[in-house]
Amino acid sequence: MLKKLLVAATILTLPATALAHHGWSSYDDQKVLKVRAPLMDLKWGNPHGTAKVRYNNAVWDVILAPVSRMEARGLTKEMVGPGKAVVLEGYPRKDGTKEMRIERVTATGKTVELR
């Protein structure tokens, strides 16, 4: 019985192991995007901050980190507030959606890692 259950449990969890892991693997870290521009439509919220940024004549979605992580590392909402040029380093989505996940942000002369 227990053996059967273990087999059933293994089969049940197979899709979980076969699927790619969270977020980062949906992005192509071989293509580093570096953008210097002010953030628009900033949402300083959980599960992670989001914003929009103009890049190569298009508006991209920007995925930041959870609020408490960014603040613990010294990045505040004010530092990336409206009109302030920040430097974003991140990766585009593999599926071609205009969305980038940010590895590090440089704002007011300070660089903060988001991973």
Place this chain on the structure above:
Amino acid sequence: MIAAAAEWVAATPFAEWAAGSALAYPVANTVHVLALVMLLGGIGLVDLRMLGLFRRLPLEPLARALVPIAATGVAIMVLSGATMFAADAEAMAASETFRIKLVLIALALGNVALFRWRYGAVPSGRVGAGTKLLALASLLLWTGTAIAGRLIAYT
């Protein structure tokens, strides 16, 4: 329907708090996991007992102890889940995995209702084939719900 609910909830002060507070989301997330332990650890053991494991434990007192723990876990997860949904409603509305999770929850709760209607809140006496079938369904549906929930962030 989920999109409409998401749009409505996103405009509430509750959603603003859920997304805006640095603590609300991680706390809800943690509580959700702990309550899931109550649910699966509770009902899962009762299900396994009905399926024939650890027969030396009498079913009725086991169920009497564990079913309320599982039910409390569900009640807590409704609250913690609502908090996380509100914080991220737009993404949830677009998530296929979240929809699958809702269907699994509906099926699992339907299974609970069917079991209670057929065998009562606390199973006692002989465990027949029908009981076993519903116990297996319970185990698979709740486990599937947990897997779908965990995969929302990864799909």
